[in-house]
Amino acid sequence: MSKIHAVITGVGGYVPEYILDNQELSTMMDTSDEWITTRVGIKERRILKESNAGTSYMAVKAAEELFAKTSVKPEEIDLILVATTTSDYIFPSCASVVAEKLGIKNALGFDLQAACSGFIVALTNAASFIESGRYKKVLVFGAEKMSSITNYEDRTTAPLFGDGAGVVLVEPSTDELGVMDSLLYTDGGGGKHLMLKAGGSAHPASYETIDRHEHSIYQEGQAVFKHAVTNMAGASGDIMDKNNLTSEDINWLIPHQANLRIIDAVVNRTGVDYSRVIINIEKYGNTSAATIPICIWEYEKKFKKGDNIILTAFGAGFTWGAVWLKWAY
Numbered sequence: 001m002s003k004i005h006a007v008i009t010g011v012g013g014y015v016p017e018y019i020l021d022n023q024e025l026s027t028m029m030d031t032s033d034e035w036i037t038t039r040v041g042i043k044e045r046r047i048l049k050e051s052n053a054g055t056s057y058m059a060v061k062a063a064e065e066l067f068a069k070t071s072v073k074p075e076e077i078d079l080i081l082v083a084t085t086t087s088d089y090i091f092p093s094c095a096s097v098v099a100e101k102l103g104i105k106n107a108l109g110f111d112l113q114a115a116c117s118g119f120i121v122a123l124t125n126a127a128s129f130i131e132s133g134r135y136k137k138v139l140v141f142g143a144e145k146m147s148s149i150t151n152y153e154d155r156t157t158a159p160l161f162g163d164g165a166g167v168v169l170v171e172p173s174t175d176e177l178g179v180m181d182s183l184l185y186t187d188g189g190g191g192k193h194l195m196l197k198a199g200g201s202a203h204p205a206s207y208e209t210i211d212r213h214e215h216s217i218y219q220e221g222q223a224v225f226k227h228a229v230t231n232m233a234g235a236s237g238d239i240m241d242k243n244n245l246t247s248e249d250i251n252w253l254i255p256h257q258a259n260l261r262i263i264d265a266v267v268n269r270t271g272v273d274y275s276r277v278i279i280n281i282e283k284y285g286n287t288s289a290a291t292i293p294i295c296i297w298e299y300e301k302k303f304k305k306g307d308n309i310i311l312t313a314f315g316a317g318f319t320w321g322a323v324w325l326k327w328a329y
Contacts, residue, residue, distance in 0.1 A: 006127035006138075007178030007328035010169035012066030013297030014058045015046040015162075015284060022159070029155045036159045037282075041260030045162025045285035047147045054088035056097040058165035059143040062297075063102055066167055072137065074102050079138040080109035081126055083118030083289040085196075085316075086145045087111055094143070108135075115194075116256050116315025118142060118289030119166075120182070120323045123311075126170045127179035138170040142289035149196060151216035160258075161217070162285035166293025177306065177328040183239050183321050185231070190318030193223040228262045228314040233269035235322040236312045240270060243324060247271030249308055251327075252299070256313035257281040257291040266312060288315065303327045 021044040022033035036042055050057060059082060067074065080095045087094040095109030114121040119142035126138045143165035152158045170178075195218050198209035209215060232255060240250070253272040255263045257280060267277055278295045287294060292311050303309070307327040314320040 002174035005178040006130035007173040010070035012062040013166040014061035015164040016048040079135040082141040083122040117313040117319040142293040144288040164287040193220040194316040229265040231320040237269040239322040251307035
């Protein structure tokens with residue numbers, strides 16, 4: 001019997017209309033376009049301004065585009081995975097809210113929280129579900145409203161983050177395509193360097209936690225940068241070495257969009273030519289779990305069947321890893 005592979009068969013995406021550029025940001029805090037651009041490579045980011053709209057709003061928009069492009073119907077979906085750190089609520093899950101808004105009634109749905117690595121972790125999980133034969137049509141989202149946990153008085157973190165969502169449809173195939181391999185890791189010792197200090201069960205919300213801005217992103221930039229460079233570059237190179245892939249074999253490298261200098265390190269380790277590295281950080285900033293699916297969405301038309309693609313990410317936890325997939329259409 002032929003081995004079942006999990007292949008991406010459709011893509012959708014959504015970014016909010018409102019653009020917060022560096023010039024406007026510099027009126028809100030002590031920063032400048034030059035300062036932000038030279039350090040991280042970001043020019044602007046999208047911010048969700050719709051009243052009472054959370055992460056599910058963007059995920060639904062992305063899924064509606066996917067359905068329109070693929071002619072797949074909501075009732076055909078049997079599993080929904082949403083990689084997010086900014087679910088609409090602590091509970092119910094963002095996946096369940098998305099399912100209700102899309103009219104999906106016959107699927108299991110749950111959220112997966114691996115911070116900026118969330119999408120590649122969710123994609124690997126989807127592949128396992130598909131390969132087991134249990135599910136046939138899986139929606140895998142990376143969706144984030146990072147503006148909801150950003151402190152716009154903190155010049156070290158506010159310029160970094162934006163909002164957006166991407167989704168892929170994953171289905172079974174007996175062709176040698178789809179998710180071929182993955183390497184995923186967690187080092188809990190890194191948690192103290194990048195976190196949301198309050199709002200969970202250890203430190204519930206209080207007047208004090210609000211006054212101390214502990215419901216916004218806390219990041220020790222140098223420590224995070226050092227580990228991100230080492231681990232994203234390492235995982236990308238390791239998955240290539242493990243599968244005897246050279247830089248010439250890789251058609252596209254899609255790194256998490258956190259910092260141009262981190263991307264440079266991944267490029268140097270893999271040897272992939274910059275013309276085959278997908279970068280859109282200047283337009284959207286860091287949308288956490290959504291960066292990679294947004295890249296896939298934007299560049300979908302450039303991919304050809306059989307293209308070798310490396311996805312790599314690093315996030316809070318620390319979590320990191322890489323996925324090798326072969327494009328299926």
